[in-house]
Amino acid sequence: MTAFSLNPEQTAWCEELRTLADERLRPLAEKGEPGRVNRPLVEALGELGLLDRLFAGEGPGGSAASQPPAPRATSGALGLCLLRESLAYACTEAETALALQGLGAHPVAAYGSALQREQWLAPARAGRAVAAFALSEPGAGSDAAALALRAEPDGASSWRLTGEKCWISNAPEADFYTVFARTTPGAGARGVTAFLVPADRAGLTGTPLDMLSPHPIGALAFDGVTVTGDDVLGEPDRGFRVAMTTLNRFRPSVGAFAVGMAGAALDATLAHTARRDAFGGKLKDLQAVAHQVAEMATRTEAARLMVHAAAAAYDRGEPDIARRAAMAKLMATETAQYVVDAAVQLHGARALQRGHLLEHLYREVRAPRIYEGASEVQRTIIAKELYAEQAQAQAAPQSATHEATHEAPREEPSA
Incomplete structure (x- = not known):
């Protein structure tokens, strides 16, 4: 298998996921209330074993987690991308619920202590505890190193969190938050610590925000919230690494989410233009329409390949994953916007009706x-x-030249 093709096992798994999402998850999604956590949907993701896929092979210090590993062909970052793309194609609500659960709980899986994992990761994997990733702030969205939430020392191994978080998915309804706070003022990215903060911790309150989003997004206020060494994820002042490791893992799969939506919009457009009568023929017979569809398909496939390549690079541990992940997310999300918009245009007014697939995707x-960078x-x-x-x-050639020049005098005396 290469980054540019899927083997039969992976293809079959994607088809199975689409069917599962359509038959088992979409009915639960349709019963949910917009802007609220759909807990039955999250629990179903856990019961079906899909949440386990998010954390396979993750453990403190990079050790394997306790759950049985997923089959190699459908595991790792590429497996996560296939999972998110397939769910997004059939049920975006299920995909989003799964992704938010992974984003919020991944730091616990990768950096949490045995106690943190037992108390919070196990129920998160089962879908019984809802997780959230609390990084963004009113004045620190894209610039994550500019965090202002203060973690002020309160004794030998405890802090008090004071400040705000904003635009946090699953807030204020999550059961626990991965919170990033500044423990060393003026240290930039080097002075941030990650904490696991239960939602019922004294001094923590949340407010829902009215956003263009099917899931809850809210603001969090920290009024002297006490956290201790037992709440730290990883090491003090090393929290930025926790955040970036999590984002690098999920960025390619954000692209997969976008590719899934683009694929759904493309297939809907193919079906519509093939049956729609227009100007004495079918809509697809118009060259302008056919060329538009060809462009949509080409961009979607290009985005898919970049996502798969970035995920495969992550799984191989290649050093350029930051660039590859950024390219994949950029290409896929911008492509999905283009494809869905073009699909709406080709469908006409019907695509703007409430409840239409394309109205939903739009x-x-x-x-x-915007999110995750x-x-x-x-x-x-x-x-x-x-x-x-x-x-x-x-610098490499200069270094080689310098070494050669430096070595020559030492060789001459022995000649």
Whole structure:
């Protein structure tokens, strides 16, 4: 298997996931209340074993988690991408519930203590505890290193959290939060610590925000919330690494979510233009329409390949994952926006009717271009990585020349 093709096992698994999402998860999604956590849906994801897939192979210090590993062909970052793409194609609500659960609980799986994992990861995997990832703040969205939530020392091994978080998915309804706070003022990314904070901790309150989103998004207020060493995820002042490791793992799969939506919009457009009568023939017979559909398909496939390549690179442990993940997320989310918008245009007014697939996708497709790093942030990451690679390449020949020049005098006396 390469990053550019799926083997029969992976293809069959994707088809199975689409059927599962359509038959088992979509009915639960349709019963949910917009803007609220759909707990029956989250529990179903746990019962079906899909949440387990998010944490396979994750453990403190990179050790394997206790649950049985997923089959190799459908595990790892690529397996996560196939899972998210397949669910998004058939039921975006199920995909989003799964992704938010993974984002909030992944730091516990990867960096949590045995006690934290027992108390919170086990119920999160089962879908009985809802997780949330609390990084963004009113003044620190894209610039994650500019966090202002203060973690002020309160004794030898405890802190008090004071400040705000904003635009937090699953807030204020989550059962626990992975919270990033500044423990060392003025230290930038090096002074941030990750904490696991239960929702019922004294001094923590939340407010729902009225957003263009099917799931809850809220603000959190921390009024001297006490956290101790037992609440730290990883190490003090190393929380930025926890955040970036989590985001790097999930960024390619955000692209997979977008590809799933683009695929659904493309297939709906193919079906519609093939049966729609227009100007004495079918809509697909118009060259302008056919070329538009071809462009939609080409961009969708290109985005899919970039997502798969980034995920495969992550699984292989390649050093350029930050650039690849950023490229995959950028390409896929921008492509999905284009494809869904084009699909709406080709469907006409019917696509704007409440309840139509494309009306739903049109609302869903906008947010991924912002969360987990806006498109502009992804471009910044890509450029930074490219220039860093260029600098390394230029330095290598100079270093080799210097070494050769330095070695020559030592060789001459022995000649």
